[in-house]
Amino acid sequence: MFADIVQPLAYAEALLGTYSRLSQAAHSARLLGDxxxxxxxxxxxxxxxxxxxxxxxxxxxxxxxxxxxxxQPREVASLPADYHGGELLQFSLCQNRAVSVESLGSGLYPTDFLPACARGWDSLLCVPLVGESDVVEGLLVCASAECRNLQGFSQSFGQLGRFVMAQFSLLQRLRGPEDSSVIDGIDTCASGYGLIGKSAVMRHTYQLISKVLHSPYTVLLNGETGTGKEVVARAIHDCSPRRTKAFIVQNCAAFPENLLESELFGYRRGAFTGADRDREGLFDAAEGGTLLLDEIGDMPLALQAKLLRVLQEGEIRPLGSNDSHKINVRIIAATHRDLQAMVAQGLFREDLYYRLAQFPIELPPLRQRENDILELARHFAVRACAFLSRDLPNWSDAALDHLCSYGFPGNVRELKGMVERAVLLCEGGEFQPEHFTLRLDGLPIDRSLNLRERMEQVERTLLLDCLRKNDGNRTLVARELGLPRRTLLYRLGRLNITDAESQA
Structure with missing residues (x-):
């Protein structure tokens, strides 16, 4: 198999590593891209x-x-191509034979299926992709601008292709036909980057992602809690040139200022009490990759100034060090807050805002995503059933109508939790409306209550909404409501609001 390969041992080791990496792909689109x-x-x-x-x-x-x-991302409408128009593709498919050409530049063969190349394509290899039952299901095409003999790769690529098609079929069966990431041979990741949704607002989001995918610009993801900001950030990383490097997430609201600074920038031994060794920060850990700064609106003002220097100069100085060093990290920031309003209030640096918002992307709430609710619900149901090793229940029309009538203030995160709970509750073979507990926007007012009791009911509803929106983080709730944390804790105790209710 490796007789015509230069350095066959090194090639065999690289091929073995390829099998290992491809076996770890969790999605059909990711598998084909890899x-x-x-x-x-x-x-x-x-x-x-x-x-x-x-x-x-x-x-x-x-x-x-x-x-x-x-x-390379591509628009779905431009993907289908009648293979009968290409002699090389037609021959390889119909004869189930690998085709190697070293003289494409002669013009003897049509190459309209290849993208434009300034130097011109000179060498080509077509390898049939054989699936189950030895049926040809596609082609692998490799091309080079140099004159090369690629025939030596045909046999090993054929075996690799057979493995990929088996994995592809397995992933399709596990994910189900309703949630297939490849439909009729067209990879939705080419336009949707592995994200779910075909509504107009999501297609607009995909277009924005495609514009910034291969640029070094800082991206600011803005949207309500639960709209999938981290999922979008990961999609940008996974489809970008940095995909082989680290993707690191840091929630800026999870640490106090001094700890967040050492977490991001790292420190040197002796920088502070307890610093008994050097420790690299997240900027260094994400070298060559992507760092997502989640809830950037909660970053303290003093630390914002240091982040601004990182973005402007591309260098950091660890705590306790006199020397700065360059870093190569793509920064993606995310927040559910209105940063422009915070700038006007003096709560966020204006210069940092404009540096972060080089390319802002506003993620739409679920209530604006038309029929995406049903597609997402099916997707979460498939994943939950696969995780629990249970058969996927059918969806009754009543259950689907029940979901579509709800506004989902918690957005995709709320829908995910609701579907996972429904999978556990559904003991029959079909989802019913009673399996989905929809939270009402407010509590009904008892006309027999006096003014104080009614005000407490309204206050209780408001506090619960804020707690659920911030995932039970009381510090964030106090900051959003403009209350001292001690006052918030007192009100929660007076109204008998438990931790279980705040996470519902």
């Missing part, structure tokens, strides 16, 4: 494409493309 990237690296080609046949086996859909080491 396959294209790995094939390009193994062959040393600038381009690798993965095509899948549609259900009728009459057309190919470009499901993943790696060009110059970067995964």
């Amino acid at each position: 396959f294209a990237s790995e094939a390009a690296k193994l062959s040393g080609c600038e381009l690798a494409q993965v095509y899948l046949l549609d259900a009728s086996h009459s057309a190919l859909g470009l499901s993943a493309e790696s060009l110059d080491g970067l995964l």
Whole structure:
């Protein structure tokens, strides 16, 4: 198999590592993208494409493309292509044979399926992707601008492709037809980046992501609690050139100022009491990758000034050190707060706001996402059933109508928890409305109550809403309501609000 490969032992070790990495892909879209990237690296080609046949086996859909080491996002409408228009693709598919060409520049073969290349494509390898029952289900295409003999990779790529198609089929069965990330051979990650939703507002979000994906600009994700800001940040990282490096998340509201500074910048031995050794911070840990600063609106003003220098100069100075050093980290910030209003109130630095908001993306609340509620509900149900090793119940029309009538103030996070609870409650084979407990916007007012009792009821409802929105974090609730924390704790005790109620 490796007779025509230069340094066959090194190639065999790299191929073994590829199998290991591909086996860890949790999504169909991620699997195909990784396959294209790995094939390009193994062959040393600038381009690798993965095509899948549609259900009728009459057309190919470009499901993943790696060009110059970067995964290329594409609009879904531009993906389908009639493979009968390409002689090389047609021959490889119909004959189930690998095709290697070293003279594409001669113009003898049509290459409309390849992207434009300034130097022109000179070498090409087409390898059929064989699935279950030895049926050809697609093609792997590798191309180089240099004149090279790629035939030596055909056999090992054929075996690798068979493994990938088996994994692909397994992931499709586990995730279910309702939540497939690849439909009719077209990778939705090409336009949706693995995110779920086809509503107009989500398509607009995908377009914004595509604009900033391969740039170094800082991204500011803004949206209500539970809209999926961390999920979007991870999608940006996973589909960017930094995807092979670390993705680190730090919640700026989780630490007091002095601890947050040492967590981000690191420190040197003796910097403060208890610093008995050097420790690198998250900026260093995320070198070459992405650092998500969640709840950036809760970062103390003094630390905001230090973050501004990091963004402007691209360097940090650990606590207790006299020397600064450069870092290469992409910063993504996220918040549910109105930073512009905080700037006007003097609670957030104006210069930092404009530096963070190089490319703002507003994530829509679930109530604005049209029919995405049903798609998300099915997705969470599939995942919950797979985790619990249970059969997936059917969805009754009444249950779907029940969900669609709700505003979901907790957004996607609330929907996820609600569906996971329904999976546990559903003992039959079908979801019913009673399996989904929808929280009312407010409590009904008892006309027999006096003014004080009615005011306490309204206050109790307001406090519970704020607690649930902030995941029970009382410090954030006190800050949002403009109360001292001690006063908030007193009111919670007076109104008998328990921890269980605040997390409901």
